[in-house]
Amino acid sequence: MKTWVKKSGTFGVVGLVLVFAMAALVQADESMTRVNERGELVVGFCAQYPPFESKNEKTGEFEGFDVDLARALAKEIGVKVRLVDAEWQGLLAGLKKGDYDALITCMSKSEARGENTNFSDVYYTLPDVIVVRKDDGTITGKNDLQGKTVGVQLGSGSEQLADSMKDVFKEIKKYNYNPEAFTDLKVGRIDAVLVGYAYAVNQMKADPSFKIVGEPLAEAEIVAVMPKGADALTRKVNEALAKLKADGTYQAIHDKWLKVD
DSSP states (O other): OHHHHHHHHHHHHHHHHHHHHHHHHHHHOOHHHHHHHHTEEEEEEOSEETTTEEEOTTTOOEESHHHHHHHHHHHHHTSEEEEEEOOGGGHHHHHHHTSOSEEEEEEEHHHHTGGGEEEOOOOEEEEEEEEEETTOOSOOSGGGGTTOEEEEETTSHHHHHHHHTTTTOSEEEEESSHHHHHHHHHTTSSSEEEEEHHHHHHHHHHOTTEEEEEEEEEEEEEEEEEETTOHHHHHHHHHHHHHHHHTTHHHHHHHHHTOOO
């Protein structure tokens, strides 16, 4: 009898500990409460990646697919949006520090390092492609990259892809931003750039001296990124995203910025 009482008492203590722990977790997740009290969703992004996000040179306004999507999501949630432009390499650290409620910035699951973050549902699938000079007939696909020098943006999914193929290349040159890589490609300092398809198309529209060759090398799942444990906000973002897809708003934003003729 004493043994049974002792064990049941132990189970009771463990049960209470679990209850309090779960209550603490629920209380700790104030991600949606903060957004509602503030009346705005603070979104971090890097305005260096058209057509997803950039700054209009004439108006000085932010524009792009992610910009319009962030505004639509905030409106669906019932708050305003505050867009904060920052350096790409510092976005995840800023999210962890509390500078932003979410990152909506063409960030893939692999780039966001899922063990430290919450993900929304996938809102876009982005192929990584090979871009070369238009007059270059030596590279027509992946097999022709053997012994070549390729450029990628630091901290991007394309960098991770290139690193996974490092034995193929002569050298991987890493740039703070893609425009620097395209400049070096144009003047012949590198042989190819690995980059997301939508960005490549946008760059080719601005400068027809580039072309995409071969099949896509990989596909990245693009998500909104929230701090680890921000489950309430993550659920709300997913609900809003589902509604935008259902009522046609998402498709309209997609066609405005990402539809390729």
